[in-house]
Amino acid sequence: MPGHGTNRKLGVARPATSGNDAKPFDRIEVETLVARVLDSMASGLTVAEIRLYRELEGLALYIEAAKAEIAALSPDDISSTYIPKATGELDAIVDATENATNVIMSAAERIERLRGEVDGGVGAVLGEAVTTIYEACSFQDIAGQRITKVVVALKHIDEKVTTLVKALGGEIARCNKTNPSEKELARACAEKDVLNGPQLATDAKTQAEIDALLASFD
Amino acid sequence: MSVDKNMPILIVDDYKTMLRIVRNLLKQIGFDNVDEATDGSMALKKLRDKQYGLVISDWNMEPMTGLQLLREVRADVKLRGVPFIMVTAESKTENVVMAREAGVNNYIVKPFNAATLRMKLSAVLGAL
Numbered sequence: 001m002p003g004h005g006t007n008r009k010l011g012v013a014r015p016a017t018s019g020n021d022a023k024p025f026d027r028i029e030v031e032t033l034v035a036r037v038l039d040s041m042a043s044g045l046t047v048a049e050i051r052l053y054r055e056l057e058g059l060a061l062y063i064e065a066a067k068a069e070i071a072a073l074s075p076d077d078i079s080s081t082y083i084p085k086a087t088g089e090l091d092a093i094v095d096a097t098e099n100a101t102n103v104i105m106s107a108a109e110r111i112e113r114l115r116g117e118v119d120g121g122v123g124a125v126l127g128e129a130v131t132t133i134y135e136a137c138s139f140q141d142i143a144g145q146r147i148t149k150v151v152v153a154l155k156h157i158d159e160k161v162t163t164l165v166k167a168l169g170g171e172i173a174r175c176n177k178t179n180p181s182e183k184e185l186a187r188a189c190a191e192k193d194v195l196n197g198p199q200l201a202t203d204a205k206t207q208a209e210i211d212a213l214l215a216s217f218d
Numbered sequence: 219m220s221v222d223k224n225m226p227i228l229i230v231d232d233y234k235t236m237l238r239i240v241r242n243l244l245k246q247i248g249f250d251n252v253d254e255a256t257d258g259s260m261a262l263k264k265l266r267d268k269q270y271g272l273v274i275s276d277w278n279m280e281p282m283t284g285l286q287l288l289r290e291v292r293a294d295v296k297l298r299g300v301p302f303i304m305v306t307a308e309s310k311t312e313n314v315v316m317a318r319e320a321g322v323n324n325y326i327v328k329p330f331n332a333a334t335l336r337m338k339l340s341a342v343l344g345a346l
Contacts, residue, residue: 112242135239
């Protein structure tokens with residue numbers, strides 16, 4: 001019954017009361033009560049230790065919540081999808097600019113060979129123009145080196161994310177069961193969202209393949 | 219004394235496009251006797267097989283960098299006198315100092331133009 005009699009476990013006896021007549025505990029009774037509560041925990045913990053355990057428990061809950069939030073962001077997608085895709089695109093840029101540069105250089109070399117077949121003034125102008133083209137083509141070397149730096153940075157990010165993914169392995173697996181994967185999301189996209197820009201050579205269809213595909217509808 | 223424009227020149231770069239650019243620019247200046255290598259170790263082998271009048275080398279290559287090549291050249295009794303120009307995108311002061319201490323004759327920062335190349339060749343080889 002509420003507000004009644006003896007709490008045997010704590011060994012504190014109180015007279016039966018009713019309604020507003022309940023008499024508050026005095027200071028000595030409260031101290032005794034608290035001391036016995038602490039003793040009743042049977043572990044002999046001090047107040048300071050109990051506070052420490054409470055802080056640790058709070059910290060553990062905070063870490064669990066943070067892990068769950070990070071896992072919900074699917075960091076494993078970064079390593080498995082986004083980084084490989086980004087480095088693949090960057091490699092494709094290097095290849096494409098290198099091919100284009102060589103085509104430009106070949107054209108410039110053909111023009112340079114014609115210098116001797118035209119009159120002096122025109123030949124000189126052609127020579128200057130060709131020199132400018134050669135100079136400008138060195139952009140490809142610089143661009144390649146810059147892209148290499150970006151790839152190195154991406155690999156560094158990839159290593160960090162992989163470490164994080166390993167640390168959160170279980171959490172991520174649980175999240176992946178409830179969250180849609182990248183492919184599932186892509187499938188769910190509307191038609192306007194399927195544009196991905198230029199494809200990598202390994203993924204792209206050739207014109208002949210597209211022609212054949214179109215012809216297959218006839 | 220005029221420069222012998224028929225002297226063999228070795229250009230070293232891991233970007234084949236860059237080798238092509240330097241070769242064409244050298245040709246425009248009048249140097250037509252040009253060999254190529256795509257890293258320091260290949261260059262070193264060529265240098266030991268044939269007498270070159272000039273080396274124009276990139277820095278950032280693998281497995282042997284341009285700086286390592288330069289040090290090997292300067293440490294080799296037979297090669298140490300070969301003029302050496304570094305052509306590189308590495309443009310920090312410490313890079314230039316390091317190359318200088320290793321014995322480079324001149325230093326061209328990429329991207330560069332034909333006028334700069336001509337000027338550096340003149341500085342190393344004499345009036346062109």
